[in-house]
Amino acid sequence: MLESLNDAVHKTKEAANREKGALTRKLGEMGIEVPLVDVEIQFIGASGLPKMDVVGSADPYFVAKIDHRISFVSNVVRNSLAPVWNEIWRVKNVPSTADLAVEVHDKDEGSATDDFIGKFNISLSAGAKEVQIEGPVLALRKSRGTFWLKIDSKPSTMRKKEEFQYLFDGPIRFTRHFSPTVGLFTSSAITTNTAGSNADPGGRSSIHGNRRDVRLYSTWKFVIKAVPLFFRNVHQDWNTKYPAAQKIFGAGPTSLAVRSGIQAGHRMLYARLASNGYGVIDNRMEGGVEEPVSLKAILNAGSGPEGVSSAEGGAGGERIKPAVYTYIISSADDTLRFSETGAAFFVDFASKHALHSNCAQHVRYSGEFHPRPVGGWVNFNDSIADDDIDWELVVDNNSGTYAPDKMMLPTVQECLEYNFGCGLAERNSKGERGFKVVVYDREDERLVESREACRNYAVNVRGVSQDDLEPHVHDGEVTLNQTASPTLQETFNAPNSLQPLATPES
Template sequence: MADLQVEVMGKDEGVMDDYIGKFTLSVTPGTKEVEIEGTVFKIVMGTFWIKIESTPSQDKHRLQFPYLFDGPIHYSRHYSPAVGLLTNFNDAWLYSTFIKGVPLFFRNNFQLWNRKGPASFAVRPGIQAGHRLLYARAAGNAFGIIEDTKGVVELLHTGAQDDVSGGGGPNAQRRVKPAVYTYIISAEDASFRFSETGAAFFVDFASKHALHSNCAEVVRYSGEFHPRPEGGWQNFGDFTPDDPVKWEFMIDNNSGTYAPDKMLLPEVKELFEFNFPGLVVRALDREDERLVESREACRAYALKWRGVRTDELQLHVREGEVTLCRRVSESGQQEMKRAKDNFT
């Protein structure tokens, strides 16, 4: 029988949240009351009520993978007001979905932190603080369930802020944004986390993938992807509505932080097609000329037809703006000073 381990945190306005305690319980069905155990002398910090509902699995792999996540595919879209306030940036959207069947496709394969990469252990505390701030729960975040291919495509609409559960929200006039995204598939919780590669909050951070993974030593996979209409953006007319278009995901292994094995790209393709039936996925090595051509066509289309400026395709800071990395550093110094003052 499996156990569920829960850590309880107190949400603060700053970069760091207070640790309240933890508890462990079995996953047997029913309503349970458990005590939250603190770290100091294991003092009881409160009680927690939880109800567990269990349904027998019908999956053919249930004996081989008895605790395999089988959906539904929840998504969350993060936009922290604190990030916008701290950095003056508007392009602060991050996305996270829980995907099914990760162990079925990757088995025992994990991608290790590249020791020769740009992000060393010395910079981890700052990156982890940035991760907590970016993925923090906030009133501006959106949550829902992706039930079909149309839902995952509409998640990538320009300025999309509506529920895409069941295949899309009410804003049919929104268009799929021609953009390149940085992604990781987490080894910790099988989540697929991504954001635009040129997002301003990446400025001054040594690794975009590490910011998404919270500096995890291993991930299932990482790289970049971009959506495109069938045949590529170079063959698409902006007068064509998005709905009848057959959309494709071009996904790769472009990650210096984890240097993913290109031999696993077929498994990446199968994983996403398993989660989003009907979505055409093309998984190519980062040096494949077909990938490079498709990515550049995506960016060229954004510049010509969607009003994107050249500087928006690269990491940049406008005059008078302060980077998230700097703000995280300043906030950490202020919290250390407050802790020192309280101690003395």
């Protein structure tokens, strides 16, 4: 009964916020202008949180929303009742009447839901704030601690600002997810070998049996800036002519089973865990001037599990790895999600892109990308330091599941260049080189040549196994598919069923 009352109060407040937003829009339609502002919110930290775990204290994180139109999810602070976040959130073109709603949760790994600690609502008026966190309405302890934040705002100056309200403006945040795959569906420790009796005579990395590159068990999610500004209302629907997509998005019970398995796999791959790699890429300097981001900062974003390095990327994963990546730009939250195309968890799944998108009916865009030094991998050798040469990111639309329109490739290029400061300067304040974005249609012969040169360098110079270029499984390993949905494999093995991964265009 108490939970029902709490839910009723919460829903009433949400309804009031929605009505407020509708009123603001109505005033705009009537010609009564509501000033728009650009806000920067610094989430400093909290104190006095209640102990939520039987063992330990709490693993808090928070979810912030502005008028329920745009949201921000913090990182998880382990074992703390006084977490310090110091995270920045910038949003353009926000109505000056907007409210900020924050909910604080305790991360419970291994549980389907996280514990609710408390919440608060405030206006977006500028200044430093000290806010009491309110627990459930009928809880014995109503106050659940104190939250500190600071809000700066200034009038919006963007052209067509009314058209692009609640526009995320950075900084770029990323998470690197590896624990579900490393801990759940591999039966042996992941290690690398760069020296000793098993080392390659030429000094190349070597992987034997189940000793695998941790990057093959990782997914990345980047919250990138201003996606609606570039893509507007354009989305890429699933490809009704592609057999694997028909199997996933169809209306029958078989498709429902396939979707359920893929969605279970997605939840495991992108689970929010305290052990995830986490970071911020903020290339905005004082005075609002932006600088380029290095390609290495993107492809090597997030640290691996403790004590594990990336074999093919060089010691500690410091070098740019010659690898092909599968990516989507999500329509649901405008995030860039990607992993290596040869990632082991793709085994037995009908579509790599559907696994990243959580079986979304449409995405902003999808395809593959790979890095290359200017001049190509054929003219590169490992005696050249990565920082001594210019780099390019080659992006394509190679996705059978969504068959993205090649005419949108320049839009993808502009969006990525905007986010990562491409072309702003040769080097940033750290002395790192920026990079260029090159786009090719999936049928362009230049793409095939560049992609094969990348893979050949990985095999012939870096010692990457041929197996690791495509999804596969070694003896003794349990696939993510089998872990997420034991019945899904039976579906694919049924008579007349599609054989997953029969084509590289997933």
